[in-house]
Amino acid sequence: MTIPCVELRNVSLRYHSDGKPVHALEDVSLTVEQGEFVSIAGPSGCGKTTILRLISGLMPATRGQVCIDGQTVVGPQKRVGMAFQNASLLPWRSALENVLLPLEVVQPHRAQFNARRKEYEEEARRLLGIVGLDGFADKPPYQLSGGMQQRVALCRALIHQPEILLLDEPFAALDAFTREELWGVLQELWTARRCTVIMVTHDLREAVFLSNHVYVMSKRPGRIVHQQVIHLPRPRTLAETFDPRFVDYVRQIYDKIGEVRQ
Amino acid sequence: MSETMRLRLQSVAPPVIAIVVFIAAWEIGCLLLNVDDFVLPRPSVAFASYLKWQAAIWPNALQTLMTTVIGFGLAIVLGVALGAVIGYSALMYRALYPLLIAFNSVPKAALVPVFVIWFGIGTIPAVLIAFLISFFPIAVNVATGIATVEPELRDVLRSLGASQFDIFRKVGFPRSAPYFFASLKVAITLAFVGSVIAELGASNNGIGNMMVIASSRFEVPLVFAGLMVVAVMGIALYAVFALLERRLAAWAYRSRSV
Numbered sequence: 430m431t432i433p434c435v436e437l438r439n440v441s442l443r444y445h446s447d448g449k450p451v452h453a454l455e456d457v458s459l460t461v462e463q464g465e466f467v468s469i470a471g472p473s474g475c476g477k478t479t480i481l482r483l484i485s486g487l488m489p490a491t492r493g494q495v496c497i498d499g500q501t502v503v504g505p506q507k508r509v510g511m512a513f514q515n516a517s518l519l520p521w522r523s524a525l526e527n528v529l530l531p532l533e534v535v536q537p538h539r540a541q542f543n544a545r546r547k548e549y550e551e552e553a554r555r556l557l558g559i560v561g562l563d564g565f566a567d568k569p570p571y572q573l574s575g576g577m578q579q580r581v582a583l584c585r586a587l588i589h590q591p592e593i594l595l596l597d598e599p600f601a602a603l604d605a606f607t608r609e610e611l612w613g614v615l616q617e618l619w620t621a622r623r624c625t626v627i628m629v630t631h632d633l634r635e636a637v638f639l640s641n642h643v644y645v646m647s648k649r650p651g652r653i654v655h656q657q658v659i660h661l662p663r664p665r666t667l668a669e670t671f672d673p674r675f676v677d678y679v680r681q682i683y684d685k686i687g688e689v690r691q
Numbered sequence: 692m693s694e695t696m697r698l699r700l701q702s703v704a705p706p707v708i709a710i711v712v713f714i715a716a717w718e719i720g721c722l723l724l725n726v727d728d729f730v731l732p733r734p735s736v737a738f739a740s741y742l743k744w745q746a747a748i749w750p751n752a753l754q755t756l757m758t759t760v761i762g763f764g765l766a767i768v769l770g771v772a773l774g775a776v777i778g779y780s781a782l783m784y785r786a787l788y789p790l791l792i793a794f795n796s797v798p799k800a801a802l803v804p805v806f807v808i809w810f811g812i813g814t815i816p817a818v819l820i821a822f823l824i825s826f827f828p829i830a831v832n833v834a835t836g837i838a839t840v841e842p843e844l845r846d847v848l849r850s851l852g853a854s855q856f857d858i859f860r861k862v863g864f865p866r867s868a869p870y871f872f873a874s875l876k877v878a879i880t881l882a883f884v885g886s887v888i889a890e891l892g893a894s895n896n897g898i899g900n901m902m903v904i905a906s907s908r909f910e911v912p913l914v915f916a917g918l919m920v921v922a923v924m925g926i927a928l929y930a931v932f933a934l935l936e937r938r939l940a941a942w943a944y945r946s947r948s949v
Contacts, residue, residue: 485850505852517843521865521942530861534853569942589851 432499433460434625435484435593440493441650442479453479455650456493461642463592466619466626468636470682471646472690477629479651481595484627485509497593506593507535510586510624514598516578518570524581525566528553531589538589549588556584559621560614576607580614587622594619596628600635609667612638616664633686637678638665645682647689655685732912737919740912748901752920755886755898758814759924762821763882770826770878771871774833775859778867784834795827800888807893817889817897824885825878832874836867869943872936879928883921 442454453476461467469477482488483495486505495502497509510531518527532538532549542549557566560580570578579599586594599615600608616639619626630636636643637659645655659678661669669675714734720726721733728736741748773791777784799820806816840863848858890899898917905913937944 487846487850505850507852509850511847511850513843513846515843517841517847519844519862519865521868521940530847531851533861534848534851534857571942585847595850 431463433496434463434465434498435459435461435627436494436496436499437480437483438494438496440480440483440490440495442476442483442488442491444488444491452650454483454490455652457646457651457653458493459644459653459656461625461627463625464623465642466628466640467642467644468628468630468640469644469646470630470633470636470686471651472648472686473631475646475648476651477631477646478597481511481597481627481629484593485511485595507589508592509595510589510591510593511595512579512582512586512597512599514601516570516575516582518578518581518585520570523567523569524557524562524573524577525550525553527570527581528556528584528588530585535589553584553588556588557581559618560584574607576603576611579603579611583611583615583618587618587624590622590624592624594624594626596626598630599628601630601632608632608635613667615639620664633679633682634670636682637661637675638670643682645685645689654689655682657682729909729911732915734915734919736912737915740910741916741919744913744916748898748916748920751896751898751901751917752924754814754894754896755817755883755890755921756924758817758889758897759821759879759882759886759928762818762823762885763825763879765818765822766826766829766878766882767875769822770829770874771833774830774867775837775863777830778834778837779855779859779863784838791827791830794823799824799885803889803891803893806889812893812895814894816893817886817899820889821882821885825882828874828877828881829871832870833867836870837863840866869936869940872932872940875932876929876936879932880925883925883928887921 437457437459440454440457443450443452445451457480459467469480471477479488483490484497484502484506486502486509489503497506518524519530522530529549533542538545538549554566557563557580560583562577562580562584565573565577570581573581579602583599586596596615600611603611612635615626619639626639628636628639640659643657643659644653645657646652647654657678661675661678718733718735721731726733732740773787777787777791802823803816803820806819810816810819837859844862844866845858848861853861886897887899887902890897891903894900898921902914902917905911905917
């Protein structure tokens with residue numbers, strides 16, 4: 430049996446926020462295989478984001494174990510790339526410089542950054558090209574639309590070739606058209622890179638469109654109540670989202686979440 | 692007229708006009724109300740006095756400029772350091788802020804005699820007063836800039852395994868740059884005030900000292916000539932930092948740039 434890429438074993442998390450105890454996660458177990466695209470869906474405040482923070486090592490679990498490639502996570506991971514609901518670009522840097530940021534921090538690139546800067550810049554421009562931002566590399570973030578900023582954030586999350594991409598509601602702040610356009614962009618990036626993706630979302634169509642595997646969480650304290658394998662051929666197109674099979678998947682997950690919320 | 696020239700004129704004209712109107716109103720007001728030069732000299736009389744005493748004014752002005760710049764330099768170094776510490780650590784902020792407020796509440800003029808006892812009359816008291824008076828706004832602004840860094844920006848770096856120092860260098864410092872430059876513009880003018888206050892009683896040279904001598908000889912136009920020189924130096928240094936700000940923190944002012 431192969432070692433799963435990401436594994437949570439009986440993970441619980443309690444913490445204090447403003448002096449009140451919060452029971453965020455209860456006995457969550459899930460495994461993600463190398464190269465899979467997994468979504469975690471659930472009502473807001475169910476601890477979806479917390480799972481990503483645990484995997485990225487930003488936060489330790491109270492009980493249980495978080496493993497990447499069979500090793501327990503104890504701190505921040507350079508094998509991980511992250512993108513958030515807000516693009517969180519540094520406003521004093523151009524799009525290109527924002528994409529380069531991880532290479533200035535993560536070894537071994539950090540040590541070679543000045544020597545290989547040309548090469549790194551080319552790679553960053555290539556990535557920006559893939560997400561459709563040719564000619565925008567030298568623009569500051571405030572001259573980019575919300576959708577463009579989020580594309581830059583995706584490039585930044587991928588530039589250091591992480592094994593695992595963690596996405597925290599990456600398209601939630603965008604309008605519906607831009608969002609669906611970026612599903613295609615993300616699918617393309619994932620197909621090209623074949624990294625493992627774990628995405629948190631409350632958009633069920635988004636989850637079904639992009640994932641191999643959708644997990645549904647209960648409200649707080651969050652636990653996994655349902656999982657659904659999506660058997661749809663790839664690459665998936667927006668037209669297929671009206672296909673009865675696609676709609677059935679969305680429907681099934683929607684019903685599950687409805688049960689959970691009662 | 693080219694577009695850039697028109698824009699430049701648009702940015703330079705309003706302050707120049709304001710200054711000219713102010714000086715004209717002063718001049719005409721004094722003439723109309725028949726104010727004695729001994730009470731409030733007209734700008735033209737003060738300027739004539741400046742021309743007459745130029746050779747004596749400039750060495751004093753340079754002395755004041757020097758003490759101001761040294762005191763201000765110290766304020767930048769220590770203000771940024773302390774601002775970074777209290778901006779990063781909520782504990783240090785809670786611990787040190789009341790003390791900082793206490794120090795800042797002490798009238799700086801009241802410290803001049805103390806410094807004279809410690810260091811004697813001369814350059815050191817003026818440097819120290821300039822430092823003390825301009826230190827506070829720098830420290831508070833840098834602390835604010837760093838303390839208000841969006842947690843998401845910090846998470847971006849933390850998730851990459853960046854050290855605290857990396858986070859300061861890549862996010863905290865650039866993020867606080869607009870606050871820092873805003874404070875420099877306030878602090879440089881305060882530093883001049885500090886230097887001149889110290890020189891009034893605790894120096895044998897400098898513009899402050901020159902003004903004391905002039906007023907003891909009832910040379911009121913010369914007093915005003917001294918004030919004008921200080922004001923002009925203040926504007927000049929302010930302009931230097933405003934220019935630096937436009938260069939180094941331009942991203943924060945994008946909405947106003949045309």
